[in-house]
Amino acid sequence: MTTVLPGHGPEAPGEAETEAFQAVFDAAVAADERIEPRDWMPDAYRATLVRQIAQHAHSEIIGMQPEANWISRAPSLRRKAILLAKVQDEAGHGLYLYSAAETLGTGRDELLDKLHTGRQKYSSIFNYPTLTWADVGAIGWLVDGAAITNQVPLCRCSYGPYARAMIRICKEESFHQRQGYELLLALSRGTEAQKAMAQDAVDRWWWPSLMMFGPPDDESAHSAQSMAWKIKRHSNDELRQRFVDICVPQAESLGLTLPDPELRWNEERGHHDFGPIDWSEFQQVLKGNGPCNEQRISQRRAAHENGAWVREAAAVYAGKHATEHTGARNGEAA
Numbered sequence: 001m002t003t004v005l006p007g008h009g010p011e012a013p014g015e016a017e018t019e020a021f022q023a024v025f026d027a028a029v030a031a032d033e034r035i036e037p038r039d040w041m042p043d044a045y046r047a048t049l050v051r052q053i054a055q056h057a058h059s060e061i062i063g064m065q066p067e068a069n070w071i072s073r074a075p076s077l078r079r080k081a082i083l084l085a086k087v088q089d090e091a092g093h094g095l096y097l098y099s100a101a102e103t104l105g106t107g108r109d110e111l112l113d114k115l116h117t118g119r120q121k122y123s124s125i126f127n128y129p130t131l132t133w134a135d136v137g138a139i140g141w142l143v144d145g146a147a148i149t150n151q152v153p154l155c156r157c158s159y160g161p162y163a164r165a166m167i168r169i170c171k172e173e174s175f176h177q178r179q180g181y182e183l184l185l186a187l188s189r190g191t192e193a194q195k196a197m198a199q200d201a202v203d204r205w206w207w208p209s210l211m212m213f214g215p216p217d218d219e220s221a222h223s224a225q226s227m228a229w230k231i232k233r234h235s236n237d238e239l240r241q242r243f244v245d246i247c248v249p250q251a252e253s254l255g256l257t258l259p260d261p262e263l264r265w266n267e268e269r270g271h272h273d274f275g276p277i278d279w280s281e282f283q284q285v286l287k288g289n290g291p292c293n294e295q296r297i298s299q300r301r302a303a304h305e306n307g308a309w310v311r312e313a314a315a316v317y318a319g320k321h322a323t324e325h326t327g328a329r330n331g332e333a334a
């Protein structure tokens with residue numbers, strides 16, 4: 001957005017001023033301009049962005065756990081190197097996203113505290129276990145595939161820092177999706193036992209991947225407002241349908257079956273019809289009753305506590321470095 005709006009001065013804006021700011025904000029959104037951190041924005045817009053970006057960041061960070069479970073057991077050095085790099089990428093995504101949330105005035109410590117105390121969510125998908133090596137392929141193909149379908153439109157989100165973070169994230173997620181596809185293809189073309197392992201993983205990850213897109217549109221609390229603000233560009237059901245349509249031909253090329261007897265092309269709609277999603281399972285996972293909710297959050301808390309000394313050391317080092325620089329500028333010996 002080109003107009004830098006007031007509202008950062010010592011005095012809170014009056015009613016007439018707020019109306020004027022709101023009009024400029026609305027015009028910027030209507031014109032598809034970006035809202036930037038120093039621009040005035042409605043409190044509810046800011047709160048919605050913090051909620052979504054925080055949930056997204058937490059998903060990337062918690063999402064490292066299911067795949068990290070297989071790093072030490074990857075079947076070859078090549079597979080281990082690829083998986084290590086992928087899990088590191090997810091950490092990087094979490095950090096860009098916490099930084100995007102910081103531009104809205106919400107610190108990382110506060111967000112992590114909310115994650116650790118269950119006051120903020122992360123994606124339901126990461127509460128399922130990775131039982132076999134094929135699950136690493138299924139996560140790459142389906143979970144990263146669903147993430148890309150959801151996140152490519154977020155590159156056009158009205159809030160600048162979030163939109164820009166998504167560009168790099170989507171490039172990396174596309175690479176992740178391809179590595180998952182390639183892993184499953186290798187298994188599918190392998191022995192009977194390997195193919196069965198790949199099929200079993202797809203059977204377990206398919207429905208939870210469809211749930212990643214969120215509740216159906218008529219039960220989605222935030223979609224309408226988020227779409228009006230151009231934070232979200234498509235509804236949950238639109239993106240879920242897009243994902244199903246993308247996956248069907250890919251499953252055929254993989255030689256694997258999607259576990260839905262009702263899945264078929266609907267000529268009239270120009271889309272695939274698919275069977276009903278078990279939303280009671282989704283609600284249970286959101287309430288903390290999924291297969292791995294407790295494990296994920298307790299591992300995250302432990303990692304945070306075990307990393308306390310690193311944060312302390314980094315803060316002391318940064319403080320020392322800053323003093324040395326100030327000293328050097330003042331002509332003192334470092």
Ligand code: FAQ
Binds near residue numbers: 055147211
């Ligand atoms: N899980 O009104 P809506 C990844 C909540 S990153 C948990 O429709 P909204 C990378 C929702 O928060 C995956 N909670 O909400 C990777 C709300 O509750 P609240 C994460 C969910 O925000 C790959 C309530 O239900 N991606 O995979 C879920 O308009 C591999 C009502 O829902 C993002 O976060 C769910 N699935 O739409 C990493 C993308 N769905 O907040 C490692 C950005 C809904 O009022 C390995 N986020 N809820 O308490 C979004 O696009 C949106 O936030 C949606 C939900 C689409 C997720």
